[in-house]
Amino acid sequence: MEMQGKFFELVDIGFGRCKFALATKKGSKFYGGFDVKTVATKYPNITRRFFESKGMDVDIIKIEGSVELAPLLELADGIVDIVETGTTLKENGLEVIEDVCPISARLIVNMVSMKMRQQEIENFVKLVEENIDK
Numbered sequence: 001m002e003m004q005g006k007f008f009e010l011v012d013i014g015f016g017r018c019k020f021a022l023a024t025k026k027g028s029k030f031y032g033g034f035d036v037k038t039v040a041t042k043y044p045n046i047t048r049r050f051f052e053s054k055g056m057d058v059d060i061i062k063i064e065g066s067v068e069l070a071p072l073l074e075l076a077d078g079i080v081d082i083v084e085t086g087t088t089l090k091e092n093g094l095e096v097i098e099d100v101c102p103i104s105a106r107l108i109v110n111m112v113s114m115k116m117r118q119q120e121i122e123n124f125v126k127l128v129e130e131n132i133d134k
Contacts, residue, residue, distance in 0.1 A: 001103070002043050008114050010125050011107040014132055018084040020046055020100035025071050026093055030078050040070035041080040050080065050100045068092045 020043065024030045030037060038059045041047045051058045061076055068088055070076040080100055089095060107128055109121055 001101075002045050004045055007108045007110050009106050009108050010121075011128055011132070013105040013107055013128070016105040017102065018082055018104075019102050020050075020080055021083040021096040022050075022078055022080050022098045022100060023068070023071075023083070023089050023094045023096050024078040026095045028071075028077070030097055037077040038075070039078050039080055040067050040076035042067055043080060046100065047080040068094055 022030070022039075036057050036059055038061060039047055039051070040061045040063045042062070042064060044060045044062045047058075047060050061070065063070055063075075067079045067081045069092065070079055071094060072092060078097070079094070082103065083089065083096060086096060107125065114121060
């Protein structure tokens with residue numbers, strides 16, 4: 001999703017299920033007021049598309065490492081990050097205020113490989129699909 005479609009997604013393998021979520025300090029009014037909010041994330045393209053779909057202008061700061069520290073250090077009003085259980089957010093005084101989208105492990109292939117090795121890839125996909133726990 002972050003790479004914006006420079007590949008084909010062939011199979012949702014189904015494990016590693018979690019979500020991208022918008023989180024803020026507990027009790028903050030992220031959607032209140034008219035000021036432009038600042039959002040920290042490792043995933044600026046996903047974050048940008050999410051807020052564009054809401055018609056919101058936000059400043060996005062790309063951060064590597066512990067993104068959840070940005071609101072605590074007052075570098076950002078909120079974060080968009082991968083959340084599984086929410087434990088790390090809670091430990092840092094944050095809460096999920098909105099889910100961005102669900103995610104899971106996917107089998108992907110780049111476009112050139114799909115064209116050059118299509119039969120081999122289709123055979124592999126069939127094997128994967130036959131062995132996924134449903």
